Amino acid sequence: TKKLLIDVDCGVDDAQAIMIALAARNVQVLGITCVHGNTIVENVCKNVLRVLKVCGRLEIPVFKGTSKPILGVSIDAGHFHGQDGLGDSPDPSAPGMDQLQKEGAVEAMVRIVNEHPGEVSLVATGPLTNLALAIRIDPTISQKLKGLYIMGGNTESRGNTTMCAEFNFACDPEAAYIVLNDYLCPTYIACWEFTCRSKLPWEFCDGWLAQDTKKARFMKAIFSHSMEACRSERIEKELVAGQGFISCDSYALAAAIDDTFILESDEVPITVELSGKYARGMMVLDTLDILKKTHKATVMKKVDMEKFKQMLMDSLK
Ligand code: BDR
Numbered sequence: 001t002k003k004l005l006i007d008v009d010c011g012v013d014d015a016q017a018i019m020i021a022l023a024a025r026n027v028q029v030l031g032i033t034c035v036h037g038n039t040i041v042e043n044v045c046k047n048v049l050r051v052l053k054v055c056g057r058l059e060i061p062v063f064k065g066t067s068k069p070i071l072g073v074s075i076d077a078g079h080f081h082g083q084d085g086l087g088d089s090p091d092p093s094a095p096g097m098d099q100l101q102k103e104g105a106v107e108a109m110v111r112i113v114n115e116h117p118g119e120v121s122l123v124a125t126g127p128l129t130n131l132a133l134a135i136r137i138d139p140t141i142s143q144k145l146k147g148l149y150i151m152g153g154n155t156e157s158r159g160n161t162t163m164c165a166e167f168n169f170a171c172d173p174e175a176a177y178i179v180l181n182d183y184l185c186p187t188y189i190a191c192w193e194f195t196c197r198s199k200l201p202w203e204f205c206d207g208w209l210a211q212d213t214k215k216a217r218f219m220k221a222i223f224s225h226s227m228e229a230c231r232s233e234r235i236e237k238e239l240v241a242g243q244g245f246i247s248c249d250s251y252a253l254a255a256a257i258d259d260t261f262i263l264e265s266d267e268v269p270i271t272v273e274l275s276g277k278y279a280r281g282m283m284v285l286d287t288l289d290i291l292k293k294t295h296k297a298t299v300m301k302k303v304d305m306e307k308f309k310q311m312l313m314d315s316l317k
């Protein structure tokens with residue numbers, strides 16, 4: 001059984017990733033930690049509880065985490081995910097905030113990783129603020145993780161939020177810097193350009209959502225807002241010809257639960273630009289080994305899309 005901790009800023013693709021984890025056999029979700037990002041952290045908590053309720057898994061502990069980046073001001077992605085992060089299609093019977101754990105997300109991360117040294121894979125699909133603070137509180141956790149799976153960053157300086165930065169790194173560049181300079185466990189990155197190149201055809205998406213299940217109806221409701229944006233937005237024209245559906249966060253999750261999911265990757269030391277007029281928050285690949293870092297990250301290039309489709313289908317069954 002794979003033990004997972006999932007750190008999210010629960011927008012629509014984070015919800016999709018969580019649902020893949022919940023549907024997977026041999027996966028134990030030890031907890032879900034919430035961080036600011038796509039929306040305010042309170043909404044993130046509510047959204048995670050909603051997802052767990054739809055999946056009948058409210059026994060999984062949910063922890064509220066940081067509401068702001070380490071420096072600077074918060075940015076959100078309400079224009080894409082909806083102001084509430086889940087397509088602005090509220091559920092009046094959604095679980096209340098009293099369902100949250102009393103313990104904070106950062107403390108919970110430190111505790112859970114220490115309770116299972118070498119066994120926990122952490123999937124981070126939002127800004128890395130919680131993890132950066134957890135590493136600062138207990139630097140040994142980056143060594144005790146079995147693996148770290150991050151959705152974020154970019155490899156060709158193409159931003160989706162600022163000119164040169166991907167959303168999760170742009171939200172908290174300092175946190176991304178801390179995590180990517182202090183980690184000592186195998187680290188896997190699903191970066192922006194890779195996810196754009198790994199689109200699924202809209203026909204797949206239509207069939208996926210057409211499943212006659214409660215989970216599929218929920219997904220359809222929360223996804224319509226960003227689906228509209230996706231079908232019309234400039235990301236359609238970027239990097240690859242043709243239309244398609246990108247579930248960015250799900251690639252990181254899929255890699256964490258299936259060791260054969262990644263088919264091609266680059267092993268490269270990485271860091272993050274913290275200053276610069278245009279490039280703050282950009283992921284930097286040290287291919288020349290100038291920094292002499294001891295650890296390399298695995299940057300995904302090609303994954304098993306048939307498996308990915310199957311995971312997505314199973315997640316709504
Ligand atoms: C990332 O930004 C967020 O809006 C998505 O949830 C994903 O984690 C993609 O850049």
Ligand code: CA
Pocket residue numbers: 008009010011013014037038125126249
């Ligand atoms: Ca996310």
